[in-house]
Amino acid sequence: MRMNPFAPPRLSLRFVPIWRRHFLVWKKVAATSILGHLADPVIYMLGLGYGLGSLLPQMEGTSYLLFLAGGTVCYSTMNSASFEALYSGFSRMHEQRTWDAILNTPVTLDDVVLAEILWSASKSLMAGAAVLLVIWLLGLSHTWLSLWTIPLALLVGLCFASLGLIITALAPSYDFFMYYFTLVITPMMLLCGVFFPVTQLPPVLQTVSAILPLSHAVDIARPLLNGALPSHAVLHVAVLLGYTLAGFYVSLVLFRRRLSR
Amino acid sequence: MSAVISAQNLHKSYAGQEVVNGVSITIHKGECYGLLGPNGAGKTTTLRLLLGLIDPDGGELRLLDHAVPRHAREARLRVGVVPQMDNLDPDFSVAENLLVYGRYFGMKDSEIEARIPALLEFANLIHKRDAKIPTLSGGMKRRLTLARALVNDPEIIFLDEPTTGLDPQARHLIWQRLRELTAQGKTLLLTTHFMDEAERLCHRLAILDQGRMIAQDTPQALIAQHIEPQVVEVFGERVPQWAQQHAAQYAQRFEVSGETAFCYVSDAQPLLAHLRGHGALRYLHRPANLEDVFLKLTGREMRE
Ligand SMILES: Nc1ncnc2c1ncn2[C@@H]1O[C@H](COP(=O)(O)OP(=O)(O)OP(=O)(O)O)[C@@H](O)[C@H]1O
Ligand SMILES: [Mg+2]
Numbered sequence: 001m002r003m004n005p006f007a008p009p010r011l012s013l014r015f016v017p018i019w020r021r022h023f024l025v026w027k028k029v030a031a032t033s034i035l036g037h038l039a040d041p042v043i044y045m046l047g048l049g050y051g052l053g054s055l056l057p058q059m060e061g062t063s064y065l066l067f068l069a070g071g072t073v074c075y076s077t078m079n080s081a082s083f084e085a086l087y088s089g090f091s092r093m094h095e096q097r098t099w100d101a102i103l104n105t106p107v108t109l110d111d112v113v114l115a116e117i118l119w120s121a122s123k124s125l126m127a128g129a130a131v132l133l134v135i136w137l138l139g140l141s142h143t144w145l146s147l148w149t150i151p152l153a154l155l156v157g158l159c160f161a162s163l164g165l166i167i168t169a170l171a172p173s174y175d176f177f178m179y180y181f182t183l184v185i186t187p188m189m190l191l192c193g194v195f196f197p198v199t200q201l202p203p204v205l206q207t208v209s210a211i212l213p214l215s216h217a218v219d220i221a222r223p224l225l226n227g228a229l230p231s232h233a234v235l236h237v238a239v240l241l242g243y244t245l246a247g248f249y250v251s252l253v254l255f256r257r258r259l260s261r
Numbered sequence: 262m263s264a265v266i267s268a269q270n271l272h273k274s275y276a277g278q279e280v281v282n283g284v285s286i287t288i289h290k291g292e293c294y295g296l297l298g299p300n301g302a303g304k305t306t307t308l309r310l311l312l313g314l315i316d317p318d319g320g321e322l323r324l325l326d327h328a329v330p331r332h333a334r335e336a337r338l339r340v341g342v343v344p345q346m347d348n349l350d351p352d353f354s355v356a357e358n359l360l361v362y363g364r365y366f367g368m369k370d371s372e373i374e375a376r377i378p379a380l381l382e383f384a385n386l387i388h389k390r391d392a393k394i395p396t397l398s399g400g401m402k403r404r405l406t407l408a409r410a411l412v413n414d415p416e417i418i419f420l421d422e423p424t425t426g427l428d429p430q431a432r433h434l435i436w437q438r439l440r441e442l443t444a445q446g447k448t449l450l451l452t453t454h455f456m457d458e459a460e461r462l463c464h465r466l467a468i469l470d471q472g473r474m475i476a477q478d479t480p481q482a483l484i485a486q487h488i489e490p491q492v493v494e495v496f497g498e499r500v501p502q503w504a505q506q507h508a509a510q511y512a513q514r515f516e517v518s519g520e521t522a523f524c525y526v527s528d529a530q531p532l533l534a535h536l537r538g539h540g541a542l543r544y545l546h547r548p549a550n551l552e553d554v555f556l557k558l559t560g561r562e563m564r565e
Pocket of ligand 2: 304305306345421
């Protein structure tokens with residue numbers, strides 16, 4: 001009789017109209033959103049890149065600016081998906097009661113959660129494409145291999161959307177998200193080789209870094225922008241996928257416990 | 262007559278508190294069925310259980326021949342819902358709200374577009390087609406929510422307090438629309454705090470109190486069964502003293518609430534004659550109504 005909250009996700013194409021709803025809302029603010037996606041990497045890369053870059057020698061065999069670009073692709077996509085899954089997701093679930101409206105129709109919570117993840121990842125895809133455009137416009141990377149950062153942006157988006165939704169499912173209010181950004185996202189940014197090589201960290205932190213998803217994304221992105229194939233690409237992709245699936249499952253169980261009881 | 266909604270011995274508790282406690286309801290096709298009850302009685306929870314949105318702790322549920330919650334999704338294909346709290350999409354126009362909502366039912370855009378004019382007409386919102394939601398009045402939002410619930414041409418419509426917070430004109434318009442839906446053969450399940458609304462619209466109704474169903478019947482039968490046919494309300498500062506001395510003599514049953522005495526009688530004439538001789542007291546003589554039944558069964562104290 002009772003529904004089992006631990007049941008595996010039941011996937012269907014019913015997420016499509018929900019994704020289209022989010023897209024239609026986005027379309028209304030598309031111009032500002034795209035400007036934001038472009039401005040963020042420009043500010044980072046120009047500010048940090050030229051500032052620090054003039055002080056720093058070559059880093060891992062490239063200019064600091066290109067080194068930073070590889071980190072920025074990942075960091076920017078991580079941020080996009082995280083903000084969407086946390087703040088906008090919470091607004092749709094709690095403030096605006098959009099989920100309540102949708103759940104009265106023949107869709108299930110599984111469809112709604114899947115749509116949130118795919119939509120947040122779509123935002124990451126846009127953010128990633130914007131960073132790549134900036135990288136090209138600044139003349140930093142000249143290789144077709146750099147195009148692979150676009151599917152990577154999607155994967156990073158899926159991963160951080162899924163992880164972010166765990167927090168959304170647990171959050172009593174928006175204030176809760178501060179902890180996640182301060183205790184998870186910021187350390188992740190500092191530990192995962194976005195601004196400086198992981199080898200600069202003490203060994204213990206290097207071990208921590210190795211299990212964090214963002215390092216695996218950076219390890220794929222950086223060589224690609226340099227025109228090289230990443231080593232251990234399969235492993236890195238597998239780790240990101242693993243986090244995605246685990247995050248999806250855990251967040252779904254938490255949402256079922258929060259909303260279906 | 263076939264049952265389109267049925268619940269047997271439904272149970273649901275939150276934090277050890279029985280919020281729905283052994284409720285059984287059977288609703289037939291074409292009926293307008295009302296759920297009445299004070300705040301916190303469990304009305305919304307009962308609707309959410311019937312829709313398969315939350316898990317019951319016990320009981321058997323069927324909605325349109327589907328077992329709920331297991332197959333609630335399939336059943337909801339043919340159901341429309343007007344929730345207690347408006348949850349229209351504030352970023353969208355009136356028409357976009359309908360379009361986007363129809364898609365959740367798997368409808369094609371062309372199919373939805375074809376229905377939108379009739380839905381807007383039904384909701385008296387034709388001229389608001391492109392208006393943004395925050396610019397609508399409370400009554401317009403409620404009508405749009407009703408139109409949205411009809412986008413899939415449902416057989417059953419769940420309405421959770423459809424007229425709360427509306428002015429009399431807006432309420433009358435909603436009532437008229439709900440009667441039209443009943444006339445089309447739709448089944449309606451609605452909750453309300455307005456006894457006149459329930460008495461006018463509902464073929465049958467149930468009164469819930471603290472999760473239990475304490476009465477269920479047609480409005481007329483409930484009045485006939487639970488209460489004397491006439492009511493005399495007596496007002497004035499001296500009412501408490503008057504009631505203590507005289508009320509029991511003239512009324513089969515009476516209740517004093519503040520400066521009003523409610524006297525329930527089969528024959529009001531002796532009481533009225535007595536009151537006419539008592540210049541200081543004002544009074545109102547009227548037939549008993551559903552509110553009297555409700556107050557008798559659920560008491561006059563606040564529940565929350
Ligand atoms: N998800 C929940 N968690 C905990 N308690 C809940 C939950 N949902 C409802 N309740 C409690 O269950 C009781 C019944 O709530 P319900 O919303 O069903 O009442 P209602 O009859 O619809 O009231 P109202 O007329 O105020 O809308 C209330 O005491 C409410 O606080
Ligand atoms: Mg309610």
